[in-house]
Amino acid sequence: MGRRAALMPLLDRHDRPLRSLRISVTDRCNLRCSYCMPAAEYRWIPHEAVLRYEEILRLLHHFLRAGVRRVRITGGEPLLRLGLDNLVRMLAGLDGIEDLALTTNGVLLAEQAAALRAAGLGRLTISLDTLDRERFRRLTRRDDLARVLAGIEAAAAVGFAGTKLNTVVVRGFNEDEIPSLLAFGREHGVEVRFIEYMDVGGGTGWSEERVVPQEEILARVASAHGAPQPVAGRGSAPAARWRLPDGTVFGVIAATTAPFCADCDRSRITADGHWFTCLHATRGHDFRSLLRGPGPDQAIAHLIESVWRRREDRGAEEARARRLAGGPEPPAGADRHAEMHVKGG
Numbered sequence: 039m040g041r042r043a044a045l046m047p048l049l050d051r052h053d054r055p056l057r058s059l060r061i062s063v064t065d066r067c068n069l070r071c072s073y074c075m076p077a078a079e080y081r082w083i084p085h086e087a088v089l090r091y092e093e094i095l096r097l098l099h100h101f102l103r104a105g106v107r108r109v110r111i112t113g114g115e116p117l118l119r120l121g122l123d124n125l126v127r128m129l130a131g132l133d134g135i136e137d138l139a140l141t142t143n144g145v146l147l148a149e150q151a152a153a154l155r156a157a158g159l160g161r162l163t164i165s166l167d168t169l170d171r172e173r174f175r176r177l178t179r180r181d182d183l184a185r186v187l188a189g190i191e192a193a194a195a196v197g198f199a200g201t202k203l204n205t206v207v208v209r210g211f212n213e214d215e216i217p218s219l220l221a222f223g224r225e226h227g228v229e230v231r232f233i234e235y236m237d238v239g240g241g242t243g244w245s246e247e248r249v250v251p252q253e254e255i256l257a258r259v260a261s262a263h264g265a266p267q268p269v270a271g272r273g274s275a276p277a278a279r280w281r282l283p284d285g286t287v288f289g290v291i292a293a294t295t296a297p298f299c300a301d302c303d304r305s306r307i308t309a310d311g312h313w314f315t316c317l318h319a320t321r322g323h324d325f326r327s328l329l330r331g332p333g334p335d336q337a338i339a340h341l342i343e344s345v346w347r348r349r350e351d352r353g354a355e356e357a358r359a360r361r362l363a364g365g366p367e368p369p370a371g372a373d374r375h376a377e378m379h380v381k382g383g
């Protein structure tokens with residue numbers, strides 16, 4: 039992956055650059071985590087509406103010209119998409135991508151880790167909310183914890199470094215596992231990131247009472263492993279990082295109690311080609327129609343520039359302010375794009 043010559047940055051109305059793009063390759067998932075996919079049935083994106091790999095590649099060329107340097111493949115569960123290593127190989131060959139990563143629940147990772155590594159994938163983020171088999175089964179409605187653990191081991195065996203584990207901390211479910219999950223990360227050479235339970239709309243039934251704030255997460259860590267010290271140089275990263283007395287580094291994503299909208303340079307494209315400039319956004323911008331229509335490619339470039347220059351999103355800050363003021367939550371809409379598994383959080 040090469041480095042493109044420096045361009046004038048594309049800035050939004052808060053002077054935030056367009057640097058990080060998350061691309062969902064499917065809305066489908068092989069787990070049913072209650073904080074993400076609580077319903078028994080979903081209205082899936084039709085197969086014919088899902089962007090083809092060649093369309094993703096064409097679209098990404100325009101985002102690279104607009105300043106994107108970090109690309110993350112997401113879902114749903116991206117490893118369900120057939121031939122994903124082929125897409126990774128296409129993206130890894132593009133000039134301008136400095137960081138190519140993938141987020142997965144890990145269930146299929148043991149079978150695909152070697153192919154993804156060989157294709158040029160740089161980093162992995164793996165979701166792991168509990169080390170307890172019965173809790174995992176209750177949360178995901180699947181008995182696949184052993185497969186996730188095997189995937190973590192396989193990733194290390196084929197040479198992936200810098201792997202992160204994402205743990206959503208939900209009160210009454212797994213807050214007591216914070217010390218053991220951190221110990222697991224240290225043992226396996228992966229960096230754990232504890233995520234405050236977030237309200238991003240959709241039908242998840244989010245409740246503020248179930249949020250475990252950053253202060254409590256740090257206190258639980260300190261009681262078991264010693265007082266953590268902050269690591270400088272966060273930049274636009276979503277996680278604030280901390281170091282334990284033994285050198286172990288972990289992160290906390292406190293988007294609910296301490297939003298970081300001021301530094302957010304991320305946006306996301308759904309599997310059917312809708313561009314969301316904020317995780318809390320209720321409306322996306324349709325690229326699929328442009329990709330499959332008769333118009334010139336300049337229309338795609340124009341949409342990227344015009345939308346980002348008008349961007350004012352501060353969704354997490356607005357949600358927090360609304361809660362503090364006791365205001366009503368916005369109603370959950372019927373749009374499938376409102377769901378986290380479609381937006382590709």
